[in-house]
Amino acid sequence: MSSRTAADGITIRWSGVQQELTIKKMFKPLVQKEILKRVSGCAYAGETLAIMGPSGAGKTSLLNILAGRSPVNGGQVFVNGTAVDASILRQLSVYVMQGSKQQE
Numbered sequence: 001m002s003s004r005t006a007a008d009g010i011t012i013r014w015s016g017v018q019q020e021l022t023i024k025k026m027f028k029p030l031v032q033k034e035i036l037k038r039v040s041g042c043a044y045a046g047e048t049l050a051i052m053g054p055s056g057a058g059k060t061s062l063l064n065i066l067a068g069r070s071p072v073n074g075g076q077v078f079v080n081g082t083a084v085d086a087s088i089l090r091q092l093s094v095y096v097m098q099g100s101k102q103q104e
């Protein structure tokens with residue numbers, strides 16, 4: 001068993017993360033939309049990471065996955081080297097959503 005504690009920090013790594021949505025528009029057939037296409041990266045303990053990209057690039061979709069708020073369709077998320085599921089990510093994360101009242 002590891003002697004590592006939360007005080008040592010948490011490194012989150014994501015590998016090959018994919019997300020697809022099924023979109024239904026009125027009077028149109030269902031379409032599958034690929035939102036995240038095998039995205040990989042790492043947020044190291046003790047560092048601040050900024051994710052930048054144009055509107056619609058998938059920043060919020062990725063953060064929703066890393067915070068355990070959305071399911072992944074492929075790939076994996078690791079916390080300090082251990083593969084984790086959404087429920088663990090929800091326990092570890094605090095998330096201020098885009099467009100929250102805090103910004104007004």
Ligand SMILES: Nc1ncnc2c1ncn2[C@@H]1O[C@H](COP(=O)(O)OP(=O)(O)OP(=O)(O)O)[C@@H](O)[C@H]1O
Pocket residue numbers: 021023035053054055056057058059060061062098
């Ligand atoms: N619930 C949804 N239904 C349909 N499409 C969606 C949904 N959520 C996200 N998308 C699509 O997924 C893609 C990524 O969206 P996302 O909101 O993650 O981008 P973003 O980088 O956070 O953009 P912004 O800078 O505008 O906040 C976009 O093409 C968006 O239209």
Ligand SMILES: [Mg+2]
Pocket residue numbers: 059060061098
């Ligand atoms: Mg966004």
